Structure formats: C-alpha cells, structure tokens
Amino acid sequence: MQPPRLQISNIVKEFGGRRVVDDVSLTVSPGQVTCLLGPSGCGKSTTLRIVAGVEMQGSGTIHVDGALVCDTVYRVPPEGRGIGLMFQDFALFPHLTVGKNVAFGLKGRDSKTRVHDLLDKVGMSRFVDEYPQQLSGGEQQRVALARALAPRPRIMLMDEPFSGLDDRLRDDIRDETLDVLKSEGTAVLLVTHEPGEAMRMADEIALMRDGRIVQQGAPYNIYNAPKDRAAAAFFSDINVISGRVQGALTDTPFGQFLAPGVPDGTEVDIVIRPQHIKIDFDRDGRGPNPTPEDGSAARGTVQRARFMGASSLVELRMDFDGSILRATVPSVFLPQPGTPLWLMLRRDRCFVFPQS
C-alpha cells in the first residue's frame, strides 16, 4: 500500500513547560485537503511550523511519502522537504515582476512553460510583467499561490492564507485555490480558525483544542456528529436543554430523549442547532400533537425576530423555565414580539452529551 503523502505522528511541543501541541497525529494523501481547525492559540500554527521544519518538536515524527523527515535527532532542513508555504503575510518580492516571482524557485529549461501554465491556471497571465504593488490583494494572493506551487511541492502548508481578503473575494479565491491545488494533486494542510472556511475547503477536518486533536473526519460527519458540546458550538449557534438521566431516558418539556449507556442520575445537555427546531402556531393555548420524530411541543413567547437574508432568526422565551431558545426559519418569518409559538426538536438532529 502507498504510504500517506504526509504522516504526522505523536507530535508534542512545549514552550516554557506548557504543552501547546499535545500528541498530534494525522495523515494527508495526495490531492487531499486537511484543515487544522480550532480557536486562536490552540496550537495549529505551531503544528504547521513543525511540519515546515522551522520549529522543532519535543517528540514525535514526520514522514513524507514514507521517508522520515524529522524526529528529535534527525532533521531534513525546510528547503529539502518538498513543501510549499502560503501564509497570510507571505509577501511577494516587490522588486520582481509577477513572472519572476513565480519563477523564483525554479531552475532549468522548462521553467518558462511552468510559469506560464501556472499563471494561466490562476488567471494571472496578463499580469506577467507587472509588479506586485500594481496588483490588488486578491491578485497578489493568486500570484503567491502560483509561486508556492511552481516547484511542484509534494505538500502545501497554508496558514490562514485568505484572512487578509474581504468576504466576497475570499470565497472566490478559496474556490479557485482549491481547483488549482486539486489539479496539481498536492497534499494540503490548511490552518484556519474559521469553521466556514474549513467546511468549504476541507476533505477532512481535524478539530483542535488546547493542543490536541479532539475530533477528525469529513466536514459532514464533524458537523452532524460532534463529539461534545464544544465541538457542536464551534460550528454554529446552539441551543442547550438540560436534563437528568433515569433508565437511559431524559425527561424534558420536549418529551423524552434517549441517553443509552449513560448512568442514572447523570445531568445531560441536549444540544440542537437553531435550524433544526420546528416552529408551530398556538391554537388557543394548545400546540401540535407529539410525534415520534419531533417529540412533544413546548410553548414560548417571541422576544424578537430578525431577518438574516436567506433565513429569519426567532428568539423565544420558554414558558417552562424562562430560558431563551433560538430557531431559524428559511426565508421570511417575522412574528411580533409577544406572539406565543410552539417549538419541537427534531430527534434525529439532537445531540445528548453528559455534562462535564
């Protein structure tokens, strides 16, 4: 079997006795994009710097195509690792033209063709003789991508590469970058703190917290089967309803929830995203009948409703304990504050986590 393009095994790094990377392992295959996703300070960039070879790990190993690149005694220098880098502040050389920037790391006869092909791929051919300061931020980013890919790196490391760009442009450049990276078959390790960016770019997401990878998988799986409450909350606003387990069931105002394998007496959080709450109208103080899919309805009063563009966000104060729950509804639904409404929770979209 082919070894993975990049294999990171049990990497540990401490700064001043504090473990900022704690036993991180992951693999990336050619043509695959893996995102290290997590809040600021969780150790993403340090992990990337260790792979790049500009930082040394305390323990653990890195292999590229099955060959050892570094452990705690042996170390291939950064330029010998076949790795391309793209960082937010990774500036182009201001005194070189676009073409010369891209050609910078290239030798040999076919370098002209390579520069031409890459500039074509990133849609920048017509700027070949311009200087970086004549280009917009997005154009510079495209050239930086071409430059990083020019020597055909086996692995591309990207650290928040799009964060200097404004929103709309960022979406376009992300998509274009992804197309180019896929067409080159490069293995990509991308660091970001933005779940939206990870969902958009990644084949696989490694969710990091306090130096550890807490969950790893395809974006769909991580979003729909988060490991704990914090993992669920990292991707969207969440609603939390608390309960206590008795006989593998939790009683709540929304009916009973299964809590298999959770010991009696355990307090649990039932977590649901706002778009998975169902709203129904009040019929003289009565709500919809219970169903196996959605459980029982509980009543609340609209506090406020806001139009969000593609959806509307409705905040309700619940009769049963005065807590606020948030529901999003596609398109336009803007009930007046004070309107009584009934909420139901889609059972297949609820997560039950023991409280820690």
Ligand SMILES: Nc1ncnc2c1ncn2[C@@H]1O[C@H](COP(=O)(O)OP(=O)(O)OP(=O)(O)O)[C@@H](O)[C@H]1O
């Ligand atoms: N050279 C260093 N010396 C001491 N502490 C460091 C050093 N580099 C990083 N750290 C600390 O290690 C922790 C992890 O930093 P790192 O940059 O890897 O996090 P991150 O997840 O990439 O966050 P951000 O997105 O903010 O860069 C931080 O608390 C940081 O202050």
